[in-house]
Amino acid sequence: MPELTRPHQSHFFADLDSTPLGLVDLVDESAAPASLWVEAWHSLRRRPLFWISATLIALVTLVALFPSLFTSLDPGFCELKYSLDPPTAGHPFGFDRQGCDIYSRTIYGARASVTVGVLTTLVVVLIGSVFGAFAGFYGGWFDSLLSRVTDIFFAIPLVLAAIVVMQMYDDVSVMTVTVVLGVFGWPQIARITRGAVMSVKNADFITAAKALGSSRLATLARHVMPNSAAPIIVTATVSLGIFIVAEATLSYLGIGLPTSIVSWGADISKAQASLRSQPSVLFYPAGALALTVLSFIMMGDVVRDALDPKARKR
């Protein structure tokens, strides 16, 4: 640091380090610039909503993977003599009409919902991002063709399409529901991916990649897609919740998962008859479902805010 105060100087000069300019010099230029994701993480970890939803998602995932950690009771073991009994010691949520323990059914029901939600989202992201990426990246008649196909699937509301297909099946499994919801759920992701790819593909760094001899497919995979991932991830997180609701709706209509698989949707549907005598029969599975869906939607919301620099500044 050179000496700033000189013998004939009549004004006071602040030391460079104590002026705002000093801050500019403090930025470490040798380090890599903070990426979108790092910045997003910095803003995310200060949001209480992020921690709440992350905790809830972790908890639900744990319950879905290892239900026996949370209850020692078998959800299929029911005794009619306990039918609609209020909560007692060891049975904190009480009993349903068949005399099954509501707590253990709520715990075991998580697996079906979470599995359908996660697997359907994977299927949807896979189909949707491939369709959207090719349509957006290659453009022209190829884009027109893929976009029309997307429109066709988009024209049939998800639950409606699922109803038409599901009514044909007698033995439904988690896989059936996943495939049906996946096949009709992808257009939204495809549209969002297409939009994101189109806004990225004319950026300078894409031109640079091409100039350096990167093939079209490699450019798409290595440069365009990673930079279009943000909106896809946000939409996928929110749709995960929506797919769980869709699965429950199908179970409610009686064409979803059979009663042999413990699921929240089927339990809620059965609770309709007992609602007037024992509201908790409805309350616990519906509450668990709503909380699970809520945690995914909240997560999507917070991540969207964090990834959007405009929203972050305010």
Place this chain on the structure above:
Amino acid sequence: MAWYIGRRVLQMIPVFLGATLLIYAMVFLLPGDPVAALGGDRGLNPAVAEQIRAEFNLDKPFFVQYLLYLKGILTLDFGTTFSGRAVIDVMGEAFPVTIQLAVMALIFEGVLGIGFGLIAGLRKGGVFDATLLLVSLFVIAMPTFVIGFVMQYVVGVKLQWLPPTVGGDVSFQTLLMPAIVLGAVSFAYVLRLTRTSVAENLSADFVRTATAKGLTRSRVVNVHVLRNSLIPVITFLGADLGGLMAGAIVTEGIFNIPGVGNTLYKAIQQGQAPTVVSLVTVLVIVYIFANLFVDLLYAALDPRIRYA
């Protein structure tokens, strides 16, 4: 604008053909025989099955079947149900009820969603805003049928403010609660959409100019902010009309409303595949036209779209 309309209508044709083909293929090409399912566990007499197949053209090659079905749609001949009634008559009874329900739901979600969304957007970050956001998240996370059960039980049975079921008595009063339940999820979306849009427009240059010109706060908000914020909301509401018709399946089942959803649900339970196809086709056509209408409305409201 005429050019835009023409292009948009032309784009609709392949979508219409593709969607109807898809529905038809889903029902009649997938494993599982809708005619055999009619017989239940005992199975159907082969001669009867043969006759039903001939009547619904199921004995012809798939594409001939599809073309005959398409011809039926275009001439408004949707065939008959397995019990012998013309599907078009069944629809004639059911559709007015569902349309009334959907329009009531649309008005509910539009008026309250925009109203609350505007207040929340103007006071972004306040207590009211935070409360509304949380409530809207809960509504979105809750399946419609749970909201339906709870409303039916609390408002209909416990408090007895509104009739808990509709049955044969279709009127404004009986449809009010089902309409609120049907529109609840969309209400939450409209609220969030309006809120974001209003909050964004509040900091726009044209709003600052309007304020700087000396316009009153109410004029700036009502004329400049609200009108510009409503463009995405109206788009959502238009597209939602089709979605509400599909969502009516659940709501009509809970409240026992004699509409399209309930008819469709019963047809599914009885395994009446041709009726299911006809009803779903009409719903999808409504949905496609609603989307077309929305796109045209969007282009009329926002010139940037039609010149893009």
